Amino acid sequence: MRKHILSFLVILMFVALFAGLLNLDLLQGAKFRRLSDSNCIRLIAQSGARGNILDRNGEIIVDNKISYDVLILPQELDQLDRIFSGVSRILGIGVKELKAVFRRNYFSSSIPVTVASNIDLEKAILLGEYKQEEPSIIIQPRPLRHYPYGPLASHVVGYVNEIDRWRLTKLEDYGYKTKDIVGFGGVEEKYDYYLRQEEGGLSVEVNHRGKFMRVLGFEPPSNGKDVQLTLDLGIQKISEENLSGRKGSIVLMDPQSGQILALASYPNFNPAVFVNKRTRLIAGLFNNPDSPLINRAISSSYPLASVFKLVTASAGLELEKINLSTSFLCRGSTMVGARKFSCWDVHGQQDIVSAIAHSCDIFFYKTGLLLGAQNIHDYALKLGLGKALGFELLYETGGFIPSPLWRKINKFQQWFDGDTANLSIGQGDCLVTPLQAANMMSVFANGGYLPNPYIIKAVGNLDLASKKKRLTRLDFKKSTFETIRRGLRLVVSDSRGTGNVLSGLGVKVAGKTGTAQVSHGATHAWFVGFFPYDNPKYVICVLLENGGPGHVASVVAKQVIEAMDKQGLI
Amino acid sequence: MRNSFLRILILALIISSLGVLSIYSSTYQKEGTAWQDIHKRQMLWLIIGLACFFIMSQVSYRRLWDFNYFIYGVAIFFLFLVFALGIIRLGAQRWLRFAWFNFQPSEFAKLAVIIFLARYFSRKSVDDISLLSSKFGIFKGIILPFIFVAVPMFLIIEQPDLGSGLMLLLVFVFLLYLTNVRLKYILILMFILMLPLPFFWHFLRDYQKQRLLVFLNPNIDPLGAGYTVIQSRIAIGSGGLLGKGWLSGTQSQLFFLPESHTDFVFATFSEQWGLLGSSLLLIMYYLIIRQGFIIAQRTQDSFGKLLAYGISLLLALQVSINIAMNMGLAPVVGLPLPLMSYGGSSVLVTFIALGILVNIDRTRSVF
Numbered sequence: 028m029r030k031h032i033l034s035f036l037v038i039l040m041f042v043a044l045f046a047g048l049l050n051l052d053l054l055q056g057a058k059f060r061r062l063s064d065s066n067c068i069r070l071i072a073q074s075g076a077r078g079n080i081l082d083r084n085g086e087i088i089v090d091n092k093i094s095y096d097v098l099i100l101p102q103e104l105d106q107l108d109r110i111f112s113g114v115s116r117i118l119g120i121g122v123k124e125l126k127a128v129f130r131r132n133y134f135s136s137s138i139p140v141t142v143a144s145n146i147d148l149e150k151a152i153l154l155g156e157y158k159q160e161e162p163s164i165i166i167q168p169r170p171l172r173h174y175p176y177g178p179l180a181s182h183v184v185g186y187v188n189e190i191d192r193w194r195l196t197k198l199e200d201y202g203y204k205t206k207d208i209v210g211f212g213g214v215e216e217k218y219d220y221y222l223r224q225e226e227g228g229l230s231v232e233v234n235h236r237g238k239f240m241r242v243l244g245f246e247p248p249s250n251g252k253d254v255q256l257t258l259d260l261g262i263q264k265i266s267e268e269n270l271s272g273r274k275g276s277i278v279l280m281d282p283q284s285g286q287i288l289a290l291a292s293y294p295n296f297n298p299a300v301f302v303n304k305r306t307r308l309i310a311g312l313f314n315n316p317d318s319p320l321i322n323r324a325i326s327s328s329y330p331l332a333s334v335f336k337l338v339t340a341s342a343g344l345e346l347e348k349i350n351l352s353t354s355f356l357c358r359g360s361t362m363v364g365a366r367k368f369s370c371w372d373v374h375g376q377q378d379i380v381s382a383i384a385h386s387c388d389i390f391f392y393k394t395g396l397l398l399g400a401q402n403i404h405d406y407a408l409k410l411g412l413g414k415a416l417g418f419e420l421l422y423e424t425g426g427f428i429p430s431p432l433w434r435k436i437n438k439f440q441q442w443f444d445g446d447t448a449n450l451s452i453g454q455g456d457c458l459v460t461p462l463q464a465a466n467m468m469s470v471f472a473n474g475g476y477l478p479n480p481y482i483i484k485a486v487g488n489l490d491l492a493s494k495k496k497r498l499t500r501l502d503f504k505k506s507t508f509e510t511i512r513r514g515l516r517l518v519v520s521d522s523r524g525t526g527n528v529l530s531g532l533g534v535k536v537a538g539k540t541g542t543a544q545v546s547h548g549a550t551h552a553w554f555v556g557f558f559p560y561d562n563p564k565y566v567i568c569v570l571l572e573n574g575g576p577g578h579v580a581s582v583v584a585k586q587v588i589e590a591m592d593k594q595g596l597i
Numbered sequence: 598m599r600n601s602f603l604r605i606l607i608l609a610l611i612i613s614s615l616g617v618l619s620i621y622s623s624t625y626q627k628e629g630t631a632w633q634d635i636h637k638r639q640m641l642w643l644i645i646g647l648a649c650f651f652i653m654s655q656v657s658y659r660r661l662w663d664f665n666y667f668i669y670g671v672a673i674f675f676l677f678l679v680f681a682l683g684i685i686r687l688g689a690q691r692w693l694r695f696a697w698f699n700f701q702p703s704e705f706a707k708l709a710v711i712i713f714l715a716r717y718f719s720r721k722s723v724d725d726i727s728l729l730s731s732k733f734g735i736f737k738g739i740i741l742p743f744i745f746v747a748v749p750m751f752l753i754i755e756q757p758d759l760g761s762g763l764m765l766l767l768v769f770v771f772l773l774y775l776t777n778v779r780l781k782y783i784l785i786l787m788f789i790l791m792l793p794l795p796f797f798w799h800f801l802r803d804y805q806k807q808r809l810l811v812f813l814n815p816n817i818d819p820l821g822a823g824y825t826v827i828q829s830r831i832a833i834g835s836g837g838l839l840g841k842g843w844l845s846g847t848q849s850q851l852f853f854l855p856e857s858h859t860d861f862v863f864a865t866f867s868e869q870w871g872l873l874g875s876s877l878l879l880i881m882y883y884l885i886i887r888q889g890f891i892i893a894q895r896t897q898d899s900f901g902k903l904l905a906y907g908i909s910l911l912l913a914l915q916v917s918i919n920i921a922m923n924m925g926l927a928p929v930v931g932l933p934l935p936l937m938s939y940g941g942s943s944v945l946v947t948f949i950a951l952g953i954l955v956n957i958d959r960t961r962s963v964f
Contacts, residue, residue: 029775030890030893033890040913043921044921044926048875051833052833052834052838052872053837059834059835062831062835063832067847
């Protein structure tokens with residue numbers, strides 16, 4: 028009897044052991060497999076280079092330079108001490124400091140810890156020799172964003188930084204991870220998916236002390252695609268040099284194709300501060316009341332002022348409210364309803380061409396009153412104002428053109444003739460971005476085609492320029508454009524023209540100045556024009572925020588065109 | 598009759614060959630000739646063990662009856678020697694160093710105590726052929742044999758080797774159960790043994806206490822005493838159904854698992870051969886033990902019967918406690934896995950015990 032119980036007990040013991048095996052191998056097998064792998068497999072990431080950003084001729088605007096990071100595989104303490112003292116001797120950093128960095132960056136025993144980053148090549152080579160003795164040291168080349176021209180085109184390019192929470196939640200599904208470096212603003216953000224490098228890496232086997240044993244696998248990292256812009260590095264440099272020190276923006280575009288050749292905004296910033304993690308400088312950028320991170324060419328809008336008179340003029344000519352022989356007398360002021368509206372000067376008898384040349388307010392008040400506000404609004408929209416252009420860079424604002432209907436629906440307010448008079452000279456609520464102003468001027472430069480401005484020429488090997496939407500033809504009368512073009516030329520060539528400063532240049536320029544009144548501070552100065560007059564290749568828009576009268580903007584434009592001429596860029 | 602000889606021999610050979618493979622795989626990445634030679638030394642011990650197996654299977658086990666006091670005396674002598682040397686050298690010691698090998702007397706003592714107990718409980722009265730043990734009172738049935746067990750047990754626990762010491766006690770209790778000693782007495786003994794347990798706790802060494810606490814929850818000390826259990830569970834579990842393959846076990850080969858060639862050789866084996874291999878190993882162990890039980894059952898001689906039971910029980914207990922400890926189901930006590938773990942004494946004693954087992958089956962018809 029007792030014997031049977033005993034053999035039964037033995038069987039029971041073995042069944043229990045078998046059950047234990049089943050539990051460990053099958054029920055919890057996957058978990059233990061993972062634990063076993065994380066015990067002995069270490070992943071060492073290697074990043075490729077982010078794509079370069081080039082100008083239209085293939086010149087580099089932004090590229091990468093290699094920096095070296097030093098990583099150490101976590102392992103037992105006494106070994107770490109030896110490695111630390113060796114590394115400290117080579118790098119010239121104190122052991123204590125290294126240890127502090129190690130502790131701060133330590134994440135888990137399965138991930139190598141960065142102890143020093145951005146060391147120079149010479150030290151990297153010395154460490155490479157030391158690695159022969161201590162294979163647990165990893166020297167990792169890491170391409171970093173490099174800006175050879177510093178802040179040049181910073182608003183077009185944007186900057187790179189560690190991904191933020193908001194972007195991460197949006198982009199997680201596309202393979203973005205925490206601590207990824209992504210683009211912020213400009214081309215870096217918009218084309219991040221293409222510029223982005225693919226991470227490769229090394230998986231190595233280590234023993235229980237974290238000592239490197241052998242390489243298990245290697246996946247080479249791949250570089251991001253290059254993005255080629257339509258910007259011309261030379262013109263961009265000239266624009267920024269002449270803008271520098273003044274708040275505002277300069278846009279140059281090709282009226283025949285809509286390609287942006289230069290897009291400057293000031294104050295600007297040096298994107299390199301984000302690469303070097305200069306926290307104080309970064310905080311300064313965000314707290315600066317002049318908001319240097321704002322791209323003034325597309326993200327802020329201003330009253331277009333006298334430049335808007337071109338809209339009123341085209342509407343008047345198109346709707347035949349005025350014609351070439353229509354003229355109004357300017358005595359310095361006029362009554363609209365019970366209010367007195369004044370001109371900035373006394374011009375005498377003015378027809379359409381001379382009214383543009385002298386920027387006579389009285390002529391356009393009267394034309395505007397003949398047209399009515401809704402017509403002016405409609406023609407402004409036809410000329411590409413008042414709504415976003417669908418430009419490739421992010422954070423483009425649409426600007427705003429007021430209309431009686433809009434005001435009635437949204438504000439429950441009456442529209443008065445005084446408002447019409449204000450709108451017809453581009454004052455009041457009328458808001459336009461410098462890019463929109465340049466785009467509008469292109470229509471007069473190329474004789475009736477509204478461009479679709481763009482700044483990306485190619486991504487990788489894919490030529491985007493050829494796939495762009497062609498210019499839209501505006502069905503205005505030919506004579507309308509010719510008349511206004513004559514007026515624009517007269518602005519410069521006439522001795523009393525508002526843009527007469529530009530007349531001395533070697534190239535024939537046409538354009539329109541503008542002086543926008545603002546509630547606080549000095550007026551905004553505009554100059555929007557094109558050159559050469561006979562065969563326009565460039566449209567230029569200069570906006571100076573609180574820059575004074577439009578004359579100042581035309582002086583800046585003159586300097587830009589002069590420099591371009593000198594460098595043979597025209 | 599020849600059957601049991603062949604069966605036990607083949608099973609023991611297969612298991613010990615698997616043992617050599619596992620020992621080789623756990624040490625082949627280690628540097629130094631001492632490590633590289635370990636599997637060769639184990640093979641040498643296997644050959645010596647086999648020789649002992651053949652000799653013991655030829656020499657009648659009745660000789661053990663005659664020599665049992667002598668055997669017991671030798672075992673106690675060696676244990677004392679270890680004890681004395683331990684005191685002289687002011688350190689823990691479990692083995693005696695001979696010319697080129699270390700001898701572990703506790704392994705030998707286990708067999709000696711079984712022989713002694715089998716002899717003690719199978720004495721017959723002069724005028725009666727019935728066993729004396731059925732007439733034993735509490736003194737002769739429990740206390741006297743317990744003293745004989747307690748002496749080596751104390752010496753072994755003092756080494757310190759808690760596992761082997763408790764093994765003696767367990768074998769003793771099971772043998773008591775098998776003899777005709779009344780169940781009441783056994784229960785009294787168990788009760789008395791339980792009584793001073795809390796008191797006994799204070800006599801345990803710190804690391805032994807730690808091991809017992811860690812058994813209850815290995816995560817209280819993942820880098821210290823719990824480390825081995827955690828790593829061994831990872832090793833076994835990560836083997837999965839079919840294992841990682843021979844020489845591909847990362848746990849045992851990259852030194853994550855301590856003692857991967859001795860006490861934790863099962864984890865090493867299981868990592869590489871998976872559930873399938875481990876189950877087959879369990880079955881082979883079970884077959885050997887069952888063979889021992891069958892031999893015991895069909896032996897008429899009560900000494901042979903008890904001896905066979907004792908040997909089978911010793912095997913069964915060591916195998917199951919060792920494997921349970923590998924899986925974290927029993928506290929970590931230093932017990933080798935018979936036939937597989939590296940260690941000359943263990944291999945030798947196991948083969949001698951199996952030889953005795955075979956001999957019992959061979960000679961049972963004599964009586």
